[in-house]
Amino acid sequence: MKIKAGIIGATGYAGVELVRLLLSHPNVELKAVSSVSYEGKKISDVYPNLKEICDMQLQNEEIIEVCDVIFTSLPHGLSEKFAKKCLEKGVKMIDLGADFRLDSAEEYTKWYNKTYEELALHEQSLYCIPELHRGLYKGQPIIGNPGCYPTSIALGLAPSIKSGIVVDNSIVIDSKSGVTGAGRGLADNTHYPNCNEAFSPYKVASHRHTPEIEQTLSKLAGKNVNVTFVPHLLPLNRGIVSTIYFNVVGKTDAKTLRAMYKEFYKDEKFVRVLDLGEVANLRNVKFSNYCDISIHYDEHTNRAVVVSTIDNMVKGAAGQAIQNMNIIFGLSEDSGLNYIPPAF
């Protein structure tokens, strides 16, 4: 018996990546796809890469009841109503948007200019980066799927934060993302001639992923953790590199740090801690669910540098959502996720 899955918001970038991955999942039947913008069209008319592979018609939101699990991939502020319906119907929901990521209703309102309308829903949800939070899964019906930047950063910092070696207020995170991270919507800064042969940060120290990052790190630390987070737009399609800097309590060296990471992730298939001397490159994780982490240490300033890279559309969105689905349905976490990153 296959899991019947549906996608609400299937024509956004994360949505169509979910389509691709779910179609290849051995335990899933992609039952229905919906899209407000393209209702009635075939999804392969919108994304011709899917021609003759998935010619399903895009429906409206009434797909919930025929599914066992619903993935929502929507602009913030739109997911609560679907969560409510899912709960009523006993359907699991995995939200790839921002509506089930922040515990604090105040923070959500501050950063997203929206309000949690149904607080009870949020109490039944779990924010889940599997490698860090799978132990907290107790049957919650709603999963808040993490953001792309926060995933790369939390995986890159968790071992250090948990071990207590990070000097307070010393964390600087310089992240760079491919353009798919900006989504399908047309905008001046993603118009090809503006974006090609160009590079700059954006939303400097003011990106909405900041509270999500700090929430995760603070929980891991057992105390309040603040970071300076600056994202940049890379002229390429896929992948995030987060270069993470922090000062170390006492003295250490790269070898010790690297051993700590290796131990922390020793049972994690999707986290590859590189050897000393290797440097994480988004090229090596593209189109896969891997997170590659390399460890460096600047002795003369006593500062650690951790480089963490993921494919923003897979481990940073659709792949991690499926990993969460696998947890919910008791499957092996890597089911349907054994993509080998291509060499080029």
Add this chain to the structure above:
Amino acid sequence: MKIKAGIIGATGYAGVELVRLLLSHPNVELKAVSSVSYEGKKISDVYPNLKEICDMQLQNEEIIEVCDVIFTSLPHGLSEKFAKKCLEKGVKMIDLGADFRLDSAEEYTKWYNKTYEELALHEQSLYCIPELHRGLYKGQPIIGNPGCYPTSIALGLAPSIKSGIVVDNSIVIDSKSGVTGAGRGLADNTHYPNCNEAFSPYKVASHRHTPEIEQTLSKLAGKNVNVTFVPHLLPLNRGIVSTIYFNVVGKTDAKTLRAMYKEFYKDEKFVRVLDLGEVANLRNVKFSNYCDISIHYDEHTNRAVVVSTIDNMVKGAAGQAIQNMNIIFGLSEDSGLNYIPPAF
């Protein structure tokens, strides 16, 4: 019982793409990989995308006897000796290089400056684009896997050539290939700053794929077919687009032409004939074994324009080699090849 496969020349671009695809093939065990340049190293040291996925050690050529099938991916002139060994050991061989593509020893010498040393070997080999030549497979122990440009072009022209509508000597083929087509070797024209934001043809009307293209078309036509073939280097990694022009005998229209193609390929999973008004884009076939073909007709010059696109590393190399392996071993032709092209 899985098919035991080995790759000679595993660290070239086609070789490492074979590694990736064979590792995911449900009926194959990747038994051994060899490389002259990197013997003794782990393949994941050369290609870190494979880290923890395939850490096999690169061997020398003595891998033949432990395998059921050997893929050779070598510069021209080096495959005959492996073919001989494979024949002796009863091992099937699929050659991704140029040594088993041309029937005529003279043409081979003219274009490649090498000589067929063992003519008997070539009599036991089959040049095979499955959609066009699978009917000719009668157990030949050696397969000459077609070149990337010739695959895109033969699939784009076959229905027209076979139907007899192509005016003699009217075929112009303007092809454009991504840079992986130039392979792994360093060269001035593939140095990033020379290649990025640059575009030009190369080997104008003198590319080595010309005789292979003409051989295939001539056989389909039952008479000698000459073409003007000009390849160009595109500033992107993967994919070939061949824009093919020819004059039509009598008059026709796009609808009639398109119907003919649709009929010709009606049972072919990997050839997608687009609807009228759609235009083939390499974006929609990347990382997959599909060939997308769109049909256009310029009424005012009575000239057909066929656009044919493939991923040069998959349908143009490693994917087609596996499709040929599937034929040899009686598997479904799409075994291990059900890759869905990503939307981006």
Add this chain to the structure above:
Amino acid sequence: MKIKAGIIGATGYAGVELVRLLLSHPNVELKAVSSVSYEGKKISDVYPNLKEICDMQLQNEEIIEVCDVIFTSLPHGLSEKFAKKCLEKGVKMIDLGADFRLDSAEEYTKWYNKTYEELALHEQSLYCIPELHRGLYKGQPIIGNPGCYPTSIALGLAPSIKSGIVVDNSIVIDSKSGVTGAGRGLADNTHYPNCNEAFSPYKVASHRHTPEIEQTLSKLAGKNVNVTFVPHLLPLNRGIVSTIYFNVVGKTDAKTLRAMYKEFYKDEKFVRVLDLGEVANLRNVKFSNYCDISIHYDEHTNRAVVVSTIDNMVKGAAGQAIQNMNIIFGLSEDSGLNYIPPAF
């Protein structure tokens, strides 16, 4: 006394390229810039590359009377009214749009779905690729500045057409343009993730530049010339490569052809006929007013291949417009156009 120049439509891509080039022209004072979309803003707010270099305020169309020459860079159908005003005020006008390119009102209506409202205006205009048409300049007050594709193609074909060696109905033109050719407007096909690592033709045998190309070639030939013209979108910012194929009357060879081109362009600074064995690459003309042409000959099909490349924004738009302005005002044709293409 400097020439006072104004630009109507200064915030489009050709417009802002004109701003850049005119600011460096030793005989020009950029007097005023106008833009419907951004009236009242500083042009450097729209294009921050101009910050502190040109902070002029964008005005409305009332800039004509303070200028000696007006450049219009507008969507088709909008230039006639400005031409009329310019004529009334005795101001020269150079139109970078499509409204003064086609002699035939019928063709204009057929391809652009608009009508020439004031036929008299068109009788006072000159379509001018300087290398081919400067002899026709007799003080016409309006210049129809040629399109980018037609410029690359006419320069690539003129010597052959004029010499009578081109077989009737044998011309195939496969052109490839960088994305700036599509202009500033946002569109799905120029959204970065759709355009990057992608390639395809568009408007196959139906692009609006076709009648302009045929008009120029027919006049050169003294008889009707038809071509098949297929443009493609290249994933890079600037530059056009036109690969032009035609059959040759009788027999010839590359050396003879090349000598003919060299002679034809012997006094032309901006046309560089490459040596035999060299291949024109858009990389070598970017950011300059040069047109590079390489000559090839396919003996076995008796077909010539001419590769012609320009920077679509300079020789294909703003640079050629300034070259035309220099003709009007009796300046050396290369005034303000001595840009050296960078190596990278």
Add this chain to the structure above:
Amino acid sequence: MKIKAGIIGATGYAGVELVRLLLSHPNVELKAVSSVSYEGKKISDVYPNLKEICDMQLQNEEIIEVCDVIFTSLPHGLSEKFAKKCLEKGVKMIDLGADFRLDSAEEYTKWYNKTYEELALHEQSLYCIPELHRGLYKGQPIIGNPGCYPTSIALGLAPSIKSGIVVDNSIVIDSKSGVTGAGRGLADNTHYPNCNEAFSPYKVASHRHTPEIEQTLSKLAGKNVNVTFVPHLLPLNRGIVSTIYFNVVGKTDAKTLRAMYKEFYKDEKFVRVLDLGEVANLRNVKFSNYCDISIHYDEHTNRAVVVSTIDNMVKGAAGQAIQNMNIIFGLSEDSGLNYIPPAF
């Protein structure tokens, strides 16, 4: 009387950029170019963009005596001998390599594995970022032209360092450079398919520009300044973005910081301090000698973020070398450097 200039190492990337800029300089005659690798060839055979513009023959090093100024653009360890000759002949020398950047012979040996053979030469040289060091020019015959990363960083930090607001040991510099920064030599990491759609840091906290950065900052501060410096390779041709983080003594805000920068650079043509809310993008300085700086402040961590961007080949190499030449010869500093960055 024009300044007679020569270039030793003219076929490297900085060398050929110098050729381009010097050819357009109104006060310079490019007298001679030399190249070990290509002696005897025309420079336009090596760089066909220069065809018919500069067809000078590449000579050997014996060009010094016919010049007033020599630019050396060589691998480290090779410049001293030319400096000695220049001194003997009374010819000025501007070294674009690393041999005259570091005051400390020990540091030079530590980072470059070479030795200063002639200490006296170094005492007669000046390291000069004009905006920071022009006051130190007292006729020194040798100029050590700064590195690309150090230029972007020193200009980004100077106002803060000099004002004393930077907390000790808090500086983190995350820089990203286009691929021309890696030069002309072929290497695996600059092979197009390895570099395109890829991104990673390199030489993490171990790049040779680190001591140069710290030397400049320490002199500005009047005390020892250490930084963590991590460079990254961007998949584009030109430009550097340095994102610079530091903690602020006491409290401040973006407006105050920005006003300080604006005041510091109020007379500097080539440094553009952006308005609050704007973000520096390498797109806006490409092909020009500008350095754009944007100022940001993260209140919740009390950390400043300064973004500094230059064209690595112009302000980071050849342009700054010409700016230094202008100082030596008493010309206006912007002579021959009034390039307007193109919009795309």
